[in-house]
Amino acid sequence: MKGVIKMTAYKDEVRGTWYVSFHYYDWTGKNKRKMKRGFKTRKEALEWEHNFKVKEADGIDMTFGEFFELYTLDMKPKLKLNAWKTKEAIVNGKILPYFKDKKIQEIRAADIIKWQNKISAMKTPSGKPLKPTYLKTIQAELSAIFNHAVRFYSLKENPVLRAGAFGKGKADEMLFWTQEEYLKFIKQVRDKPISYYGFQILYWCGLRVGELLALTAKDIDVGNKVIHVTKSFQRIDGKDVITEPKTQKGIRDVVIPDFLVDELKTYLSRLYGFYETDRIFPVVRSYYNKEIERGAKKAGVKKIRVHDLRHSHVYRSKGHFEGSVLFFFILSL
16 A cells, blocks of 8 residues: 655755655555655755655555644645644644544544543643533544545545534623623723723723734824724734734724723823834733733622623623624624
8 A cells, every 4th residue: 555654854964954754655565765855944845745745645544643744734824823823732732642643544433532532521720621612623623634634635534524513613601791890890900001901992992802912002093083903913932923813804993982082192191112113012912811800800790701801892882792793793803
């Protein structure tokens, strides 16, 4: 049977280039060794090896771990960095430990069901079971890899589909604060300007936290009473990364309430040593996670996530969620 045993690339320390050296089965079933030198980068070397194997192999005789390397080469360039990092973390933590050394074409629905049972038994660091929505996300990542193998690498079927659904797509409860709850909360974080003005924008304007963290003074148009939302901020691998918003519709102008215009004028006037293009909330997402927990506890209101302030914003604007087409439209932006 033709196929692939291992995918590897090596650095030629003398020449300063990369080369690949691997074994494969030819059409007669004979085990052969292949070497190719002179690549400028490891990525180029692996891409060449990938293309050679696709051309030589009939079917997909490799382990799941080896195929994920091919999947990475195919998909990573097409995704935003933060999206790929999320996918990679799920695969490395919840999928590869179970399937890495199994031949991908030998993985059956029964294996998927056993994996589902193991994942279901996992706990968060605080000892709580994984949320059903997260379980569904994990299985979706596994299914995406098998779908890629079916579509482009001649795998006969996706065993995840045969194994059946896992988890569920919607959360049981959509949390939000009423305006009364929010006003109790915001009083408790007035001691920190970054917290107070950041939460004011999140609640009254409905921005995502990544969009808030990317704001510069140039984005706050107090004259026209709008915020120009054009980008999003993430901390990835210890580095600050600015990307486009989640969707194309996320690029938008958001109206600022009159009272908040005055507050933001005050906040901006107190920022010393800032350039117009510097972030005006120079913290990361975890800062607001801790602050919302601190403020909620002091205010005596239920704890919600920072993202739930978007739900609270729409609740305040519309007065209810049920049957509101506009609510779902806004949250999709």
